[in-house]
Amino acid sequence: MNAIQRTLSALLLLAPLTACATDRQVIEQANDAHHELEPAVLKDPELAGYLQSMGDRIVGEAKKLSDARFGPKSHFDEDPAWMFSNSQFHFVNSETLNAFTTGGSHMYIYTQLLQQCRSEDELAAVMAHEYAHVYARHVRKGMDRQYVAMGGALAAGVLGYTLADDNKLEVAGLAAVGAGMLGSFLNQGFTRDDEAEADSLGFEFYARAGWDPARFGDFFQAMIDLGYDTTPEMMSDHPTLASRVVAARAAAAKLPADAKSWRKPAVAEGPKFKAMQSRAAQIAKSLPKDQTMETAQTLLNAVGNCLMPTDQPQQIEARTKVEKALGN
Numbered sequence: 001m002n003a004i005q006r007t008l009s010a011l012l013l014l015a016p017l018t019a020c021a022t023d024r025q026v027i028e029q030a031n032d033a034h035h036e037l038e039p040a041v042l043k044d045p046e047l048a049g050y051l052q053s054m055g056d057r058i059v060g061e062a063k064k065l066s067d068a069r070f071g072p073k074s075h076f077d078e079d080p081a082w083m084f085s086n087s088q089f090h091f092v093n094s095e096t097l098n099a100f101t102t103g104g105s106h107m108y109i110y111t112q113l114l115q116q117c118r119s120e121d122e123l124a125a126v127m128a129h130e131y132a133h134v135y136a137r138h139v140r141k142g143m144d145r146q147y148v149a150m151g152g153a154l155a156a157g158v159l160g161y162t163l164a165d166d167n168k169l170e171v172a173g174l175a176a177v178g179a180g181m182l183g184s185f186l187n188q189g190f191t192r193d194d195e196a197e198a199d200s201l202g203f204e205f206y207a208r209a210g211w212d213p214a215r216f217g218d219f220f221q222a223m224i225d226l227g228y229d230t231t232p233e234m235m236s237d238h239p240t241l242a243s244r245v246v247a248a249r250a251a252a253a254k255l256p257a258d259a260k261s262w263r264k265p266a267v268a269e270g271p272k273f274k275a276m277q278s279r280a281a282q283i284a285k286s287l288p289k290d291q292t293m294e295t296a297q298t299l300l301n302a303v304g305n306c307l308m309p310t311d312q313p314q315q316i317e318a319r320t321k322v323e324k325a326l327g328n
């Protein structure tokens with residue numbers, strides 16, 4: 001049995017028994033997915049160290065809030081200790097404007113998104129939002145929804161496909177797709193409520209970690225200015241960018257008076273931030289454009305949209321490719 005079949009068998013066994021995924025399953029799936037995405041990760045120590053310093057600030061504040069029993073019920077479903085010990089933020093080589101998390105220890109910031117950020121505040125806001133999906137166990141909730149929706153029948157159908165026709169993925173040039181990525185793909189997408197919750201939790205982490213509370217919504221505003229807020233809320237799984245800006249402003253206005261004392265200098269101020277952006281662009285360009293990179297980038301495009309209300313053309317294309325590969 002290969003990795004894909006193992007996961008599908010696990011899904012199949014799990015579906016009739018329970019509609020509750022566990023942290024262990026989410027973490028394992030995320031680690032499998034990371035293996036597929038790794039070729040696109042920028043392994044430069046300076047960039048990785050920079051992102052991790054920012055991440056540590058976010059995670060450190062999240063831990064304090066968790067100790068104070070702050071957050072949705074889903075945060076306390078299981079012991080959250082793992083979320084504070086091994087969270088990794090990665091820059092990944094992609095021309096798509098996105099960031100996402102597989103719900104375990106890995107969060108991905110696409111290089112295109114880094115290039116669009118006008119300051120570290122915007123990058124920090126996106127990172128805090130991604131980490132909030134982990135904090136609130138949104139991937140696990142998505143898996144639970146999936147089990148309920150799938151029942152046994154669809155899972156059996158998917159298993160039938162892998163057993164009978166395992167070479168379809170190879171045909172599509174996605175031979176390296178592993179169990180975790182397939183799982184993530186199937187579980188793609190957070191609900192509009194999840195997104196709003198991740199914004200609101202993310203804002204708390206971000207503000208307490210010292211970035212400017214007034215700038216939390218800046219990234220969304222920048223996307224509005226670029227013309228991305230075109231889909232009415234009813235048509236999208238996401239809150240509109242405009243409503244996210246409004247919510248960010250409201251959250252900033254509600255901060256306690258002592259919130260001023262939370263402020264810290266950016267990890268990389270102004271020109272240093274620009275230098276990080278140039279370095280990332282340069283390193284992304286120097287990575288080998290081989291099959292593993294192509295697969296990783298296709299998968300990065302196929303996963304759900306975490307920030308934008310509408311799909312970019314390359315995301316639709318990648319999803320069609322993966323669906324075709326899966327025989328759907």
Ligand SMILES: [Zn+2]
Binds near residue numbers: 133305
């Ligand atoms: Zn999100």
